Amino acid sequence: MGEKSALICYAARLFSHSLFDIFMSTQRKAISLISGGLDSMLSTRVIMDQGVHVEGINFFTGFCVEGHTHAIRKKDKQKPKRNNALWVAEQLGIKLHIVDVIEEYKEVLLNPAHGYGQNMNPCLDCKGFMVRKALEWIQQHDYDFIITGEVVGQRPMSQRRDTMPVIQRESGAGDLLLRPLSALNLPPTKPEREGWVRREELYDFSGRSRKPQMALAAQFGFEDYSQPAGGCCFLTDKAYSDKLVDMWAHRSSRDYELDDIMMLKVGRHLRPRPHFKLIVAREEGESRFLEGYRKQFTHLFSSSHSGPLVLIDGEVGEDDRLLAARIAARFGQGRDADEVDMEITDPDGQSETLKVQPMPASEIPQDWYV
Amino acid sequence: MSEHQLDARRLLCPMPVIRVQEAIEKLDAGDILQVSCTDPGALQDVPAWCRVHGHRILSAAQTGDEVHIRIEVIKQDTPA
Numbered sequence: 065m066g067e068k069s070a071l072i073c074y075a076a077r078l079f080s081h082s083l084f085d086i087f088m089s090t091q092r093k094a095i096s097l098i099s100g101g102l103d104s105m106l107s108t109r110v111i112m113d114q115g116v117h118v119e120g121i122n123f124f125t126g127f128c129v130e131g132h133t134h135a136i137r138k139k140d141k142q143k144p145k146r147n148n149a150l151w152v153a154e155q156l157g158i159k160l161h162i163v164d165v166i167e168e169y170k171e172v173l174l175n176p177a178h179g180y181g182q183n184m185n186p187c188l189d190c191k192g193f194m195v196r197k198a199l200e201w202i203q204q205h206d207y208d209f210i211i212t213g214e215v216v217g218q219r220p221m222s223q224r225r226d227t228m229p230v231i232q233r234e235s236g237a238g239d240l241l242l243r244p245l246s247a248l249n250l251p252p253t254k255p256e257r258e259g260w261v262r263r264e265e266l267y268d269f270s271g272r273s274r275k276p277q278m279a280l281a282a283q284f285g286f287e288d289y290s291q292p293a294g295g296c297c298f299l300t301d302k303a304y305s306d307k308l309v310d311m312w313a314h315r316s317s318r319d320y321e322l323d324d325i326m327m328l329k330v331g332r333h334l335r336p337r338p339h340f341k342l343i344v345a346r347e348e349g350e351s352r353f354l355e356g357y358r359k360q361f362t363h364l365f366s367s368s369h370s371g372p373l374v375l376i377d378g379e380v381g382e383d384d385r386l387l388a389a390r391i392a393a394r395f396g397q398g399r400d401a402d403e404v405d406m407e408i409t410d411p412d413g414q415s416e417t418l419k420v421q422p423m424p425a426s427e428i429p430q431d432w433y434v
Numbered sequence: 435m436s437e438h439q440l441d442a443r444r445l446l447c448p449m450p451v452i453r454v455q456e457a458i459e460k461l462d463a464g465d466i467l468q469v470s471c472t473d474p475g476a477l478q479d480v481p482a483w484c485r486v487h488g489h490r491i492l493s494a495a496q497t498g499d500e501v502h503i504r505i506e507v508i509k510q511d512t513p514a
């Protein structure tokens with residue numbers, strides 16, 4: 065469709081919607097769960113085009129694949145450092161509410177009733193939780209219903225035909241939850257039955273193919289949208305999940321703070337002994353990020369050669385400090401030198417210089433890498 | 435109209451945006467919020483959040499390791 069005819073079409077649709085609204089007398093309001101991916105972008109636009117006032121909501125669990133890590137790593141500096149959820153909201157011309165759910169999310173992650181997916185992703189419980197939070201939001205703000213970009217059969221855990229009703233039921237949202245992209249495969253929800261939205265203008269997408277979404281994106285003129293492969297958060301990532309499991313396995317409790325889960329996104333992690341691990345910055349951006357934790361962790365850097373900042377997570381004795389220094393030296397420019405000066409500083413600021421021989425790569429067992 | 439400060443240094447995105455949002459919720463139209471951040475991502479994200487909510491960015495700049503953003507609060511109505 066040419067740009068001009070698309071505009072005429074859009075204007076005609078808006079006009080017919082305003083007539084529709086006059087008949088309906090009040091404009092209905094919906095909140096849309098915006099992840100920053102294409103599906104939630106499309107489902108929001110579909111409902112906006114029906115004359116509904118839509119605002120977006122995005123829940124920050126601490127594990128989201130957004131913003132910060134892009135800022136930390138230098139290799140990502142070429143890419144624009146954008147928050148995809150905000151970018152989507154801007155493209156759609158809607159407000160976006162970003163909600164901090166870090167504390168409440170712990171219970172979802174630590175005790176998911178439906179278990180984990182392939183990695184540490186509790187997707188079904190997570191979706192139920194987010195829809196429940198969205199329900200609380202619409203109740204507080206006097207909105208009418210909730211939209212998500214879910215598609216039947218799209219994801220193995222949370223978007224199966226048999227699990228989609230679980231989300232409706234367990235979140236308490238029931239038939240106030242509308243999935244515009246898959247609505248025709250699902251029983252009519254209240255917004256459809258009440259005529260707040262026209263069911264015949266919703267979609268019947270299903271399965272893992274992305275083609276229908278891409279065609280609809282092209283129809284709306286959406287370009288440059290993000291399509292995260294595994295999901296919307298780090299918990300679907302194997303390397304990240306391994307680090308999380310390792311962290312829990314070596315602590316007395318599975319509890320965590322935001323700093324803990326941020327640090328798992330940064331650096332190489334090596335656990336040479338059960339009671340401590342090293343976090344080795346991979347490049348300058350990560351060193352700068354880890355510098356912010358120098359008052360919380362014993363840390364190392366080479367004073368004779370250039371090299372990364374290395375944090376020690378755990379309690380270390382004299383032998384451990386030497387071992388840590390030898391490993392840390394291995395990652396700096398002095399890796400082939402006979403001796404490297406490693407400055408080790410405790411969180412209270414006390415420091416000493418250790419003269420060590422860098423550990424050769426061949427002496428670092430692969431299973432030290434978390 | 436009053437001036438307010440928000441220290442969002444050491445927070446990683448999107449936390450500075452969330453703190454700005456929480457702060458602005460409590461402010462009145464015309465109030466000014468001055469935000470300091472250390473995550474360079476805030477230079478994109480905070481103005482983007484302000485644009486979608488209709489608040490006015492008076493200035494946004496990075497000086498050394500810090501990002502400073504000055505926002506004028508604009509309040510918009512949602513349909514009844």
Ligand code: SF4
Pocket residue numbers: 185186187188190191222294295296297298299300
């Ligand atoms: S990928 Fe992460 S954020 Fe998305 S539903 Fe699964 S657990 Fe939740």
